[in-house]
Every structure is written in structure tokens, then in C-alpha cells.
Amino acid sequence: MNTSELEMEIENYENGKDDIARNRHQEKKSSSIKRFVNLTVTAQTISARALSVNTDAKTSKFIIGSMSVTANLKEFILTDLERATSNFEEVLGKGSSGKVFKGWVHENTYAPSTPNIGLPIAVKRFIPERTQGHAEWQMEIDLLRECNHPNLVKLLGYCSEGREHFLVYEYMQNRDLDTHIFKWEIYQKLHWEVRLKILIGAARCLAFFHTAKQIVVCRDLKTSRILLDENFNAKLSPHQLTRLSLSSKDTDVTTRSAATLCYAAPEYVKSGIISLETDVYAFGVVLMEIMTGIRADEMLHFTDSITYYNDKEKRLVHYATSLNTYLDPWLDDNFPGGARSQLFAFIASLITKCVDSSPSNRPSMSEVVESLELIAVEFI
Numbered sequence: 001m002n003t004s005e006l007e008m009e010i011e012n013y014e015n016g017k018d019d020i021a022r023n024r025h026q027e028k029k030s031s032s033i034k035r036f037v038n039l040t041v042t043a044q045t046i047s048a049r050a051l052s053v054n055t056d057a058k059t060s061k062f063i064i065g066s067m068s069v070t071a072n073l074k075e076f077i078l079t080d081l082e083r084a085t086s087n088f089e090e091v092l093g094k095g096s097s098g099k100v101f102k103g104w105v106h107e108n109t110y111a112p113s114t115p116n117i118g119l120p121i122a123v124k125r126f127i128p129e130r131t132q133g134h135a136e137w138q139m140e141i142d143l144l145r146e147c148n149h150p151n152l153v154k155l156l157g158y159c160s161e162g163r164e165h166f167l168v169y170e171y172m173q174n175r176d177l178d179t180h181i182f183k184w185e186i187y188q189k190l191h192w193e194v195r196l197k198i199l200i201g202a203a204r205c206l207a208f209f210h211t212a213k214q215i216v217v218c219r220d221l222k223t224s225r226i227l228l229d230e231n232f233n234a235k236l237s238p239h240q241l242t243r244l245s246l247s248s249k250d251t252d253v254t255t256r257s258a259a260t261l262c263y264a265a266p267e268y269v270k271s272g273i274i275s276l277e278t279d280v281y282a283f284g285v286v287l288m289e290i291m292t293g294i295r296a297d298e299m300l301h302f303t304d305s306i307t308y309y310n311d312k313e314k315r316l317v318h319y320a321t322s323l324n325t326y327l328d329p330w331l332d333d334n335f336p337g338g339a340r341s342q343l344f345a346f347i348a349s350l351i352t353k354c355v356d357s358s359p360s361n362r363p364s365m366s367e368v369v370e371s372l373e374l375i376a377v378e379f380i
């Protein structure tokens, strides 16, 4: 099965719109199980094939998107945003820079509408007191004007009045991946195929940024930064994206929250220097969380001591190579039985390489995409 067939299949199933799709999904699942049992390619062979992809992968077909489009962003006025959000009534989430609210606008003009009519939007209201708020707001606009990728949340417009700054995004109906993996008492748990589709989407977006003429890094990738549209397509949150330059250095790394630091590569924690490899490291941690359903800070028994970084890699590798024990219980029923040990070995190998303490041993994001796509072909 190729990835677009996989995507269609998952969309049909997740939408739950027709029983035919569901039955086909079941049939596909049992034939997958048979195929699984007969699978002869060993995980080691796949690992070698997938993880030894050289830099040619940089020009691979999955790199779709563009960095030259100058998007037509709408300049909103505050009263329109107040009307569109019914006075900032419904909070979708809260981040370090402010709260995100749900709103409604007319589809073509983006004029304010009333709830449930027109196009839903997400409005980020920056905390006015934050000193770096204005710079972050401006940087996001400048960058997103020129970025277009199917796995990146689209910026529709912006607003600035007095000390207030806002960004207006397309609305992501299924919120973020963190919610679906860790707060499943409220939301439905995700099937293996859906998780894989999400991982592939997020990885593709990162690979696109990493191979763009002017490289962009995610800087602070984590499970909550992967947002999900109505069909569970992954879209990276544009917040914190930054162009890679010699000055791409965070001076405040160690003041970050414990949960966020779990995704941080050891060399980044030490130096504050952001790189392509620090994104790959964070992606490895995200992959681990998605497989186990265990938060990274729980896996790492994070206290707040910087010394824990000494055995961080060891702990992550322990979890990665013990997926049989730590697999998210919800995934148990989803996984075909036969070749599970090969799949686990393959995923363990991928995670282990991503979180290698030496940045030069980590795969590129293009190689990560190739590996995940191979999983979709061989293990679905």
C-alpha cells in the first residue's frame, strides 16, 4: 500500500462516514495481518536500507511545499476579532506566548461571522506584558508569509493595536497530538495507522524546512506542537519556527519547563545552539511518546537537575528497545501479531539513532521520512 492510499483509507475510516469504508478497513486489516506473518524482510535489513539513505534523499519527492509564496495575509482590526470570537469566549489552548481562541469568519472575505457559520479560525492573543511578544509576533508573520506546506498550520492574518498583538490561523478541529495521546479520557485514542500517518506528515514538514534554501528549524518540537485537522492530518504549529543562522541560539534554555526540556538534545541544553540535529532529537522523543503513550518526563524521571542528562540517552534507548513492555496498551489490539518484533526492532533502531548523544550520528529528517514511509509500506 502506498502512502496516499494509506491516507485515503485512514481518512475514510476516521471519518466513520460509511460502513463500507469501515468494513474495507477490517478486511484490509486482516489481510495485513496475513501479510505480516509472511513478511520475510527482517527489521535489520530494513533499518540498514532506510537509515543508510544518503543525502540524495534531500531531493526526494516528499519534499512538497514552497518557500517563495508571499501569502496574502489579512490585516484584521481588533473589533472584528472581538466579534469573530464572541469576545474571546472559547479558549482552545494556552501556550507560553498567550491563549488561543476559537472564532468564525466568512469564508471568502474573512469578515467576522457568528458561531457555526462560515470558516472556523484560531486566534492567538499574545500576552501584552511579555517583552519578546512583539518580536515573536513579527517573526512569525515574516516567516509564514513565505512558507507553504500541507503539513504546516496556515496563517490567515494578523492584528496589532496598541500593545495587543494577534495571529489568525486556520482552525485545527482535532487540536493537538498531546491531547490524543495523553488525555484520552476526553478524546478518542488513535489507531496505529493514524499515528503513523501523523508522524509521516510532521516529519515531511520538518524535512521540507531542513532542506529549504534558507533552512528553518522547529526549535521546540514537542507532541503538543503537532496539530491535527478534521482528517487527522498532522500540521506543525508555526509557533517558534525560526530561520537557522549563526545567531540561532537560545540564551534561556535552562529556564525552560521540565516537560519541554525532555525534548531537548544534550548539546542544545549545554550550548543553547539550535540545529537541524536538535529537531531530529526532539522528533525521536515524540516518536517514543507516540509508541508508548508515556510522557517523556515520566520516562526520564525528570527532577529538575541538569545531571539527569548524563543518563537520558540510556533511559530513552531502554524504552525504545523494550517496546514489548512499554507499548501503549491501546496499540496492542491494533498491531498485527506476526511481525511485531521486527517492527519494534525497526522503530527502536530509528528512535535510538534520533536520540544519539552525538548529533552527527543522527539521521537527517529526510532519512526519518524515508524510514517512516517504509514502515507504512512494510508494516501496514
Ligand SMILES: Nc1ncnc2c1ncn2[C@@H]1O[C@H](COP(=O)(O)OP(=O)(O)OP(=O)(O)O)[C@@H](O)[C@H]1O
Pocket: 092, 093, 094, 095, 096, 097, 098, 099, 100, 122, 124, 153, 169, 170, 171, 172, 173, 175, 176, 220, 224, 225, 227, 237, 239
Ligand atoms: N490553529 C489551531 N487550531 C486549534 N487549536 C489550536 C490552534 N493553535 C493552537 N491551538 C491550541 O492551543 C494550544 C496552545 O497553542 P500555542 O501555539 O499558543 O502554544 P504551544 O506552542 O503549543 O505551547 P508553548 O508556547 O507553551 O510551547 C495548542 O496546544 C492547541 O491545543
